[in-house]
Amino acid sequence: MTTDEIVNYVPYNRGRETIGTGPFKFAEWKTGEYIRVVRNDTYWRGSEYPKIDEIVWAFIPDTNTRLNALKSGGYDYGQIEPTQVEEVATLDDYEIHLIHSNVFIHFDVSINTEQGRTLFRDAEVRKAMFHAIDREAIAAQLMQGTVTIAHTPINPSNPYHNPDVARYAFDSALSRQMLDGAGWVVGPDGVRVKDGARFSFVMLNRAGVADRTAIAQVIQAQFKDVGIKVTFETLENAAWTQQWRSGQWQGLVSAWMLPADPSLTSLYACDGPNNMTGFCDPALDEIMKQSDRFLNFDDRKPHLDRAQKRLAEVAFSLPIYYNVIPELVHRRVGNYRGSGTNFGSFWNLYEWTLDE
Numbered sequence: 001m002t003t004d005e006i007v008n009y010v011p012y013n014r015g016r017e018t019i020g021t022g023p024f025k026f027a028e029w030k031t032g033e034y035i036r037v038v039r040n041d042t043y044w045r046g047s048e049y050p051k052i053d054e055i056v057w058a059f060i061p062d063t064n065t066r067l068n069a070l071k072s073g074g075y076d077y078g079q080i081e082p083t084q085v086e087e088v089a090t091l092d093d094y095e096i097h098l099i100h101s102n103v104f105i106h107f108d109v110s111i112n113t114e115q116g117r118t119l120f121r122d123a124e125v126r127k128a129m130f131h132a133i134d135r136e137a138i139a140a141q142l143m144q145g146t147v148t149i150a151h152t153p154i155n156p157s158n159p160y161h162n163p164d165v166a167r168y169a170f171d172s173a174l175s176r177q178m179l180d181g182a183g184w185v186v187g188p189d190g191v192r193v194k195d196g197a198r199f200s201f202v203m204l205n206r207a208g209v210a211d212r213t214a215i216a217q218v219i220q221a222q223f224k225d226v227g228i229k230v231t232f233e234t235l236e237n238a239a240w241t242q243q244w245r246s247g248q249w250q251g252l253v254s255a256w257m258l259p260a261d262p263s264l265t266s267l268y269a270c271d272g273p274n275n276m277t278g279f280c281d282p283a284l285d286e287i288m289k290q291s292d293r294f295l296n297f298d299d300r301k302p303h304l305d306r307a308q309k310r311l312a313e314v315a316f317s318l319p320i321y322y323n324v325i326p327e328l329v330h331r332r333v334g335n336y337r338g339s340g341t342n343f344g345s346f347w348n349l350y351e352w353t354l355d356e
Contacts, residue, residue: 023050023350034058043350050350051335061237063210070094076330076354081211082143085326094328100157101340103257103323104150105212107133107219108316109201112247112278118197119250126315128178130168132226133219137170139321142214146326150319152308154262159297162305165312175226184227192227200229201250206240212253215320219253247276255323259342264288264307268316279316332356 021044024037035057043049060066063081070078073093080088088096109120109129120126139147154161184192184199192199203220205213213234220230230251235243243249256267256274265288266272270280287310291303311317327345329336334353338345 024055027054032059045350051353055349062208070328076333077336078328080326080328082146082324082326083211083214085144085146088326088328091328093332094330097327097329097336097338098146099325099327099338099340099345100155101257101323101325102155102158102260102262102342103255103325103340104153104155105147105215105253105255105320105323106150106153107215107251107253107318107320108277109251110247110249110277112276113250115201116250116278119199119201122182123315124178125182125184127168128175128182128226129223129228130315130318131171131178132175132222132228133168133318133320134170134222135320138215138218142218143211143321146324147321150322152312153256153258153264153267153319154304154308155258155322158258158260158262160262160301160304162308164305165309166315167312168315168318172222172226179226179228186227190224190227191229198229199227200231202231202233203251203253204240204243204249205232205234205252207234207236212255215253244276247278249276253320257342262304263292264304264311265292268311277316279314281310281314281316284310284314 023040023043023045025040026035027038028034028036037055037057039050039053041047058069058075060069060078063084066078067080067084067087069075070080071088071091085096085098088094107130109116109126111117111120135149139145139149148156151167152162152165156163179192179199182194184194187193187198203216205216216230216232220232223230244252244254258264265285266274268275268279269285269288270282284307287303287307291300291307294300294303325338325340325345327338332355334355335348335351336345337348339347341347
């Protein structure tokens, strides 16, 4: 069976013909509502595992609805947004865990459209835009001090992190000066113009993702302050993903998760499968591909250091902050140990217990 056939094969994707060796086995899937799994009595770790007989995973995509459902006490575990942490801090029956992850939030622009090429192909203009964004305020106020500002995609907790890269500190005066120098002058309505084009573009937002939408709103206000007009288009998840992958968008706030052994190539290479921006820098490509040729840390580290430095210099993308995943866990849950890795916090689900 080919990959396309697997992706589109309904029995396989709906759990009816899945095969695995995990602690739970599929029992029921009600579309748009929940998936129910039950104890696997032949789990390889032994008859004492898993400790829980049944788990029901509820689908609640809207973050505010999910928060209210958790506050009602009807769920034992759930992920919320950093902007919601203060609201759950006083819940007696729950503990909030801030899980530091390999995810970084970033602001991207695309040059795949004519408007995008007109506005964003000049690196000095992109740098001016980056200087207009107050990431410290986003982290301290909007994210309630739960996150750390990012200057490179690789988290400081990772040994491959390079702290010596170009940094775009918030400086609206410098941003205006750089835009003036690039020929974008403020028009009569406060929006910058150059050669008959207005510095106005659309940011693509994903419905139900409250933190990224809130960040986009902050960026919108800060761009307005330097003469850049931003409007929004909000799409449901599937439509958002389709439009993002098509490259037919101009700006967005999104997130990437890097593995513990990171590679930047798929995200930023000219032919990278996840590079939907249209940007291409052959020098960066060569450095990233060199970094992928080595397994040994001492051999690989210098190349990833150079890749991070070059990525910051070409200003394709602005890392905003390293994400935390706030997980709300009922006090009756035992042996929960949160993880920000690719495995997520369910890596030891077989050990979880549930007190009555």
